[in-house]
Amino acid sequence: MSGPGRRIALTSLVVWDYDEAIAWYREKLGFRVIEDTRIGDGGKRWVVVGPQNAGGACLLLAKADGAAQEAAIGNQSGGRVFLFLHTDDFRRDHQAMQARGVVFREEPRRESYGIVAVFADLYGNLWDLLEPFDRNV
Structure with a gap:
């Protein structure tokens, strides 16, 4: 329902x-x-x-x-990406987050669904910073 x-x-x-x-x-x-x-x-x-x-x-x-x-x-999802932070400007937010000390676990990559990079929060939970190609995602 x-x-x-x-x-x-x-x-x-x-x-x-x-x-x-x-x-x-x-x-x-x-x-x-x-x-x-x-x-x-x-x-x-x-x-x-x-x-x-x-x-x-x-x-x-x-x-x-x-x-x-x-x-x-820090391990609510068993080590998988757990949360997804969408952005309308990946480069802007990626640079700002790095400047503030956010630790990214990989370099940004282009996927079929958007531009993405994995980062960890203060406890180690994994997140995707994601600029979707389809803004309705």
Whole structure:
């Protein structure tokens, strides 16, 4: 059952520390904090970050709770590319991200679907920076 009123809004990303993760996503990727609300008295927060002009899904930064969640930090997808950051100007964003210290795992490459390069976030999760050839992708 799907309809035009439904969409994937958030992807939960397990992190060590809210503020550390917020700082990295703001400083390295230029994301903004969309929401940062305290939940209860235990230090839990509802933290949502995303690109400046986020029109799609955003990240819910979820502080690890217990050993099993801590073990998943940086490896939520078993070492595969996990998240995809689309851009309308690959060269601009690739250069800016490198200048801010983002570590790319490969040189940019041209694929049938677009220009892409894999980078790692502060915990080692793998991302694609991708300029799709079809802007509707």
